[in-house]
Amino acid sequence: MTKKEAFEMMRKPRPDDACILCGGPVSLIGIFVPDNPMQYGAPMNKTRMIRYCLCNRCHKKTDASERVEKALQVELLGVGYAIS
Numbered sequence: 001m002t003k004k005e006a007f008e009m010m011r012k013p014r015p016d017d018a019c020i021l022c023g024g025p026v027s028l029i030g031i032f033v034p035d036n037p038m039q040y041g042a043p044m045n046k047t048r049m050i051r052y053c054l055c056n057r058c059h060k061k062t063d064a065s066e067r068v069e070k071a072l073q074v075e076l077l078g079v080g081y082a083i084s
């Protein structure tokens with residue numbers, strides 16, 4: 001499978017899709033490609049593509065990308081964040 005094919009497959013809606021931040025109805029399917037894939041459990045020199053969904057409301061938030069990144073880390077690695 002080429003990277004483009006993988007990309008297209010990941011962008012297709014799935015029945016159990018929900019907003020990653022609030023669980024609401026999905027209006028956007030995004031692919032997150034981390035700068036440092038090893039942080040997300042990928043072997044060195046491998047690209048990691050992570051699919052995520054957002055609702056319209058969360059998508060519009062100014063800190064959406066930062067929140068998505070944190071939510072993905074929690075989902076994939078079980079990383080806990082201290083909230084101050």
Ligand SMILES: [Zn+2]
Pocket residue numbers: 019020021022023024054055056057058059
């Ligand atoms: Zn949402």
